[in-house]
Amino acid sequence: MFTSFSIIPLRISIYVGLFFAFTGLLFGLYSVLEHFMVPGLPPGFSLTITAIFTFAGIQLISLGMIGEYIGRIFLSQNKQPQYTIKKEYL
Known part of the structure; x- marks a missing residue:
């Protein structure tokens, strides 16, 4: 697992x-x-695209915050160190 x-x-x-x-x-x-500069535009398209992008962004931010919280719980409960020493030079 690459997030371990x-x-x-x-x-x-x-x-x-x-x-x-x-x-x-x-x-x-x-x-x-x-909309104010060009009066003949079809209604609805701009609102739909704006709503999709904005709400998708809010959902991804929320999922990222939940994922980071769960990741921190995983790292605190995991007994292996966060790094490994492959070879030691003295």
């Missing part, structure tokens, strides 16, 4: 979630500005 020594891979979900949430909010801001 570190919880860094579990943090990827948090960073991806932040990216999606930030992208969704930026697209929402862009679509609001575009």
Whole structure:
């Protein structure tokens, strides 16, 4: 298991979630500005994409936080050290 020594891979979900949430909010801001600048746009598409990106980001952030919490519990309950010494030079 590649997460048996570190919880860094579990943090990827948090960073991806932040990216999606930030992208969704930026697209929402862009679509609001575009709605006022270009009056003939079809309704609904911008709201749907903004909602999907923002809520997907929030869910990924939540899953990353839960994963990090469980990873810390695993590391504290695991009896092996977080690193191994392959060879010792004196």
